[in-house]
Amino acid sequence: MQDLTVRQLLDLTTAEVPNTSEHLKKAFEWHFERSMTGVKLLFGAAGSFLVALIAAALKEDIDVAWWQLAVIGASALLTAGIGMWRYKVTRDVYRQYFAALQLLRELESLGPLLRRYQSTYGVWAGSKERER
Amino acid sequence: MDFVSLLAIVSALSSAAVAAFQGTILRRTHEEAEKALAEARKPTVELALREGDLKGLGDYFFDTLGRLPLADYAEDTDARRVVSDAVRNVESFVRADRSSVSDGSETLIQADAVRAEDEIAMGDLWAGLSRLRRRIELALRGAARTADIPVMRMGPSQLLRRLTAEEVVPKSAARPLHRAIGICNRGVHGDYVSSEEAEEALALAADGLAQIGGQ
Numbered sequence: 001m002q003d004l005t006v007r008q009l010l011d012l013t014t015a016e017v018p019n020t021s022e023h024l025k026k027a028f029e030w031h032f033e034r035s036m037t038g039v040k041l042l043f044g045a046a047g048s049f050l051v052a053l054i055a056a057a058l059k060e061d062i063d064v065a066w067w068q069l070a071v072i073g074a075s076a077l078l079t080a081g082i083g084m085w086r087y088k089v090t091r092d093v094y095r096q097y098f099a100a101l102q103l104l105r106e107l108e109s110l111g112p113l114l115r116r117y118q119s120t121y122g123v124w125a126g127s128k129e130r131e132r
Numbered sequence: 133m134d135f136v137s138l139l140a141i142v143s144a145l146s147s148a149a150v151a152a153f154q155g156t157i158l159r160r161t162h163e164e165a166e167k168a169l170a171e172a173r174k175p176t177v178e179l180a181l182r183e184g185d186l187k188g189l190g191d192y193f194f195d196t197l198g199r200l201p202l203a204d205y206a207e208d209t210d211a212r213r214v215v216s217d218a219v220r221n222v223e224s225f226v227r228a229d230r231s232s233v234s235d236g237s238e239t240l241i242q243a244d245a246v247r248a249e250d251e252i253a254m255g256d257l258w259a260g261l262s263r264l265r266r267r268i269e270l271a272l273r274g275a276a277r278t279a280d281i282p283v284m285r286m287g288p289s290q291l292l293r294r295l296t297a298e299e300v301v302p303k304s305a306a307r308p309l310h311r312a313i314g315i316c317n318r319g320v321h322g323d324y325v326s327s328e329e330a331e332e333a334l335a336l337a338a339d340g341l342a343q344i345g346g347q
Contacts, residue, residue, distance in 0.1 A: 112322030
């Protein structure tokens with residue numbers, strides 16, 4: 001998942017839109033929702049491995065070997081572990097939001113200068129990041 | 133192949149792919165943040181401000197600081213300090229009430245003072261006006277030193293007010309200098325200044341500085 005960068009705050013500063021903190025809040029809400037979708041997908045995948053295994057084991061005509069049980073169990077654990085880690089990262093996004101809000105306030109005092117830079121050297125000035 | 137074997141293979145492959153993908157993203161983001169932070173620590177802002185290099189300054193903000201992930205900025209106190217220092221440095225430069233002459237840079241500024249005229253003539257107004265403002269501040273500091281008036285880190289406007297009050301700068305010189313500083317401040321702050329206004333600032337500064345012997 002693509003992380004938010006300082007670049008997005010600079011773009012918000014030069015965009016000349018009213019109520020930039022509301023826009024920042026919206027950006028973080030999107031970021032949070034996207035991130036939570038990934039978390040749900042990971043937990044869903046881990047759960048579906050286990051459900052499929054249990055369903056197969058309950059069928060009388062299917063014998064589950066120990067290695068199959070180990071591989072499926074480990075895969076489910078690994079996937080759920082990654083999901084857990086992503087959930088923890090996503091849960092802490094509020095800290096990023098507060099830090100970003102503070103930085104946005106500081107950057108706003110440089111708004112006219114940054115806009116002057118963009119109007120002098122083009123709107124896409126400073127777009128190396130996008131080219132990459 | 134039976135269903136459970138297929139399930140084992142699919143689950144193993146997909147979890148390994150997810151782990152590899154997350155690992156790669158994490159490593160790349162970390163490397164990118166480290167690279168951006170290493171670049172951000174270079175004294176680019178000081179150099180750009182000294183040289184009146186608006187492009188260098190903007191590139192530093194958009195291409196170097198801009199690459200820093202907000203997650204790293206929020207968690208890493210060093211990253212926060214680097215970004216804050218850069219913002220504060222530029223903010224104090226563009227603010228009208230702060231000194232734009234950094235310690236030890238007086239000789240350098242005096243040596244290339246004439247560049248302000250060339251830059252304004254070439255249309256590089258931000259560089260020209262920031263250089264002109266420093267030139268005025270420098271002349272005022274010289275006058276304050278001669279008159280033995282402590283001025284500490286006052287900006288050009290405050291300096292001018294103080295020196296006018298102390299009658300070191302005559303009112304006939306203070307008026308054009310005040311107007312010239314006002315135009316410079318607007319330009320340096322990033323507000324629109326026409327070429328005619330910039331030329332006017334040059335003429336006003338020349339008039340005022342000539343009267344206080346700063347030219």
